Amino acid sequence: FLYRHLGSQKKQSPTTSSHHFLTSLAEKMSTLPLSRSEVFGELRRELYDDEEFHQSDVHIFIIMGASGDLAKKKIYPTLWWLFRDGLLPEQTYFVGFARSDLTVDALRTACLPYMKVADTEADRLEAFFIRNSYISGKYGDEVAFSNLHSHLLSLPGGAEANRLFYLALPPSVYLDVTKNIHRRCMSTKGWNRVIVEKPFGRDLQSSEELSNHLSSLFTEDQIYRIDHYLGKEMVQNLMVLRFGNRIFGPIWNRDSVACVVLTFKESFGTQGRGGYFDDFGIIRDVMQNHLLQMLCLVAMEKPASTSSDDVRDEKVKVLKCITPVSLADVVLGQYVGDPKGEGEARLGYLDDPTVPKGSTQATFATAVLYVRNERWDGVPFILRCGKALNERKAEVRLQFSDVPGDIFSAQCRRNELVVRVQPNEAIYAKMMSKKPGVYFSPEETELDLTYRSRYRDVKLPDAYERLILDVFCGSQMHFVRSDELREAWRIFTPLLHQIEKEKTPPISYKYGSRGPAEADELVQRVGFRYEGTYKWVNPHKL
Numbered sequence: 001f002l003y004r005h006l007g008s009q010k011k012q013s014p015t016t017s018s019h020h021f022l023t024s025l026a027e028k029m030s031t032l033p034l035s036r037s038e039v040f041g042e043l044r045r046e047l048y049d050d051e052e053f054h055q056s057d058v059h060i061f062i063i064m065g066a067s068g069d070l071a072k073k074k075i076y077p078t079l080w081w082l083f084r085d086g087l088l089p090e091q092t093y094f095v096g097f098a099r100s101d102l103t104v105d106a107l108r109t110a111c112l113p114y115m116k117v118a119d120t121e122a123d124r125l126e127a128f129f130i131r132n133s134y135i136s137g138k139y140g141d142e143v144a145f146s147n148l149h150s151h152l153l154s155l156p157g158g159a160e161a162n163r164l165f166y167l168a169l170p171p172s173v174y175l176d177v178t179k180n181i182h183r184r185c186m187s188t189k190g191w192n193r194v195i196v197e198k199p200f201g202r203d204l205q206s207s208e209e210l211s212n213h214l215s216s217l218f219t220e221d222q223i224y225r226i227d228h229y230l231g232k233e234m235v236q237n238l239m240v241l242r243f244g245n246r247i248f249g250p251i252w253n254r255d256s257v258a259c260v261v262l263t264f265k266e267s268f269g270t271q272g273r274g275g276y277f278d279d280f281g282i283i284r285d286v287m288q289n290h291l292l293q294m295l296c297l298v299a300m301e302k303p304a305s306t307s308s309d310d311v312r313d314e315k316v317k318v319l320k321c322i323t324p325v326s327l328a329d330v331v332l333g334q335y336v337g338d339p340k341g342e343g344e345a346r347l348g349y350l351d352d353p354t355v356p357k358g359s360t361q362a363t364f365a366t367a368v369l370y371v372r373n374e375r376w377d378g379v380p381f382i383l384r385c386g387k388a389l390n391e392r393k394a395e396v397r398l399q400f401s402d403v404p405g406d407i408f409s410a411q412c413r414r415n416e417l418v419v420r421v422q423p424n425e426a427i428y429a430k431m432m433s434k435k436p437g438v439y440f441s442p443e444e445t446e447l448d449l450t451y452r453s454r455y456r457d458v459k460l461p462d463a464y465e466r467l468i469l470d471v472f473c474g475s476q477m478h479f480v481r482s483d484e485l486r487e488a489w490r491i492f493t494p495l496l497h498q499i500e501k502e503k504t505p506p507i508s509y510k511y512g513s514r515g516p517a518e519a520d521e522l523v524q525r526v527g528f529r530y531e532g533t534y535k536w537v538n539p540h541k542l
């Protein structure tokens, strides 16, 4: 395999190079077949290509909330994949911290089902767990954090090590944990970085409180707010597609684009995660972050450079041009069981035992946003997301306006450019072409870049792999800055408060359906044209 994503991981500027590390590959190379070690060497060179490279840099990755679901299902497996593939600095140690009294062996047993370990990787897995340790302690107890600090110092090279703290924690303990990290666990000789998971508050006010708290403890360049959609291959590709091609620039505006649709669909329900979900709902869970981030990348102006702050400056500017969403531009839904369905599909949201009885929380939402600037004024940006729908799919779709001055007797359909984020990553442009053969009539077809056909041997890393690697490298481009977050909440807070105050009832939709018909009507009303005459077929499967 060969990752081809590394351009974005490179250092942005020589001034931030103090934390660079390159490690000796000699030991690793001696234990790996030549072809693989050559690949690692190549990757390492690309990743850590700084002159101020320090062979001896030690890194400690601390997982706060090590016994929780996120740690077990996502963070430990990701660290293992990065370690297995030789992408982490050579001297990296992993320390779990949580309340439960656990051993590394118990952690290992809990994480193994999610780690996808091949039979041939047993030695490497052993090496990974040798680098792991675990400390238990209460989140509010400063002494426990002093113990953790002593433990970090006791690791080989621990006194000088750089520290990465991953907060895989419920929001209720955020304040205590960050305060105690700051007071007791900061490295004085290496750098410190803190990775924060959503939810970043529940609305503008609570998010501001959290931001103020964090900024009283850490500088902005120490804080990495994860939105894992920013780690996805096709989301990262949006900038290259837009700004690396001449053909799209001139048509990427209100003169040619009729509407933009950003879609997130899941084919399963809350699956016992209803307790968490019910507190937040689909707007906070997906729309305010994942979909809005994609919107920014579609709508923003070209940044002055690809440096993290130039990119984020442009994202903030776009957000500032969006007026708060109005309830009149929103359709909310909640799924009910399909009596004809099988298994899970028979159960509605309210049948999930972890969901409070009679909840009016939305599991589906469609909202129309407008970017009031010169490029986009009047173009609807349609954000659609939902659980328990007919398919699993995330995509960005630009629908272009009709061709003026038709000479083909209304046979032409609108062009669309689709970036399929998942599954089956692809970019395709729906277009008209002459029906092949003796005909002279237009026919719908597409220009297709399906990754699995075009890049057969490339293994795409998981979003978390890229993002964690970015934190090691010190690149914040794919992380959310505090002003972006503030703007995102400004756009959605009035809507969320109104829904909560008025207890706006969601429209029921059947498990496995497209969602409420009212959502399709809204989308058509604002200008999206659905012809239903054409469906993209993944050519990989043809």
Ligand code: BG6
Residues within 6 Å of the ligand: 228, 266, 285, 286, 394
């Ligand atoms: C998370 C949401 O942020 O994203 C989940 O909290 C959702 O509800 C998940 O299922 C989807 O992630 P992905 O990478 O599977 O699209």
